[in-house]
Amino acid sequence: MRQEGKCGSSCMSTRTPQASEALVKRLEAAGCSAIELTVDAPVLGLRERDVRNAFAFPDGLWAPNLTVDARRPEARPGSELAAVFAAMIDPGLTWDDVAWLRSITTLPILVKGIVRADDAQRAAEAGASGIVVSNHGGRQLDTAPATIDVLGSITQAVGNRIDVLFDGGIRRGTDVVKALALGARAVQIGRPVLWGLATDGQEGVAHVFNILQQELDVAMALCGCRSLDEITPDLVSP
Numbered sequence: 001m002r003q004e005g006k007c008g009s010s011c012m013s014t015r016t017p018q019a020s021e022a023l024v025k026r027l028e029a030a031g032c033s034a035i036e037l038t039v040d041a042p043v044l045g046l047r048e049r050d051v052r053n054a055f056a057f058p059d060g061l062w063a064p065n066l067t068v069d070a071r072r073p074e075a076r077p078g079s080e081l082a083a084v085f086a087a088m089i090d091p092g093l094t095w096d097d098v099a100w101l102r103s104i105t106t107l108p109i110l111v112k113g114i115v116r117a118d119d120a121q122r123a124a125e126a127g128a129s130g131i132v133v134s135n136h137g138g139r140q141l142d143t144a145p146a147t148i149d150v151l152g153s154i155t156q157a158v159g160n161r162i163d164v165l166f167d168g169g170i171r172r173g174t175d176v177v178k179a180l181a182l183g184a185r186a187v188q189i190g191r192p193v194l195w196g197l198a199t200d201g202q203e204g205v206a207h208v209f210n211i212l213q214q215e216l217d218v219a220m221a222l223c224g225c226r227s228l229d230e231i232t233p234d235l236v237s238p
Contacts, residue, residue, distance in 0.1 A: 040088065
């Protein structure tokens with residue numbers, strides 16, 4: 001089971017409910033406003049480059065949130081990330097886990113990794129406060145649909161029952177307009193944030209958001225939208 005606390009932290013738990021619950025309590029104590037349960041990675045996809053390059057964290061860099069005792073796993077052939085997934089992630093995740101998470105926290109639960117309308121409906125029925133339409137950056141399942149192609153059908157299927165967030169491929173302000181026009185309530189920005197962080201730390205991340213905000217403002221003006229509420233499906237549909 002993997003949870004992401006939406007205060008900028010992202011972590012994985014072990015296969016035990018006790019460890020997962022401890023992680024949830026840490027997220028609450030850190031001031032996170034919601035928990036994202038990633039459901040499209042019960043096992044790691046076949047990332048052949050990682051295996052070929054023997055991907056591993058650099059010396060001196062480790063992610064202690066990935067393990068209960070914060071120790072780095074023993075080295076083994078292939079991808080270190082694959083080894084972490086095999087040891088730490090429970091492949092038996094079910095919809096019942098959403099209800100279990102709701103029972104141990106008052107934080108909203110968002111189910112991330114949805115690309116089908118029927119799964120979006122099941123997430124709502126399971127008690128999720130929202131979903132994140134995501135295909136894990138296209139890194140999990142080859143030939144999985146692009147998230148922008150399935151977003152419209154998903155938002156139509158769930159209506160106003162739960163919040164729908166959009167993840168994947170947000171690079172320009174016009175991408176934000178398209179996602180909102182197709183019914184997303186908000187978008188998530190992944191890789192550009194990491195690029196900004198690697199370039200100039202916190203200032204780099206702030207610069208990324210400033211660029212996107214400026215591009216969004218210009219795109220809305222050129223589309224004749226005075227507010228986010230005026231970004232409607234006719235902007236992207238014939």
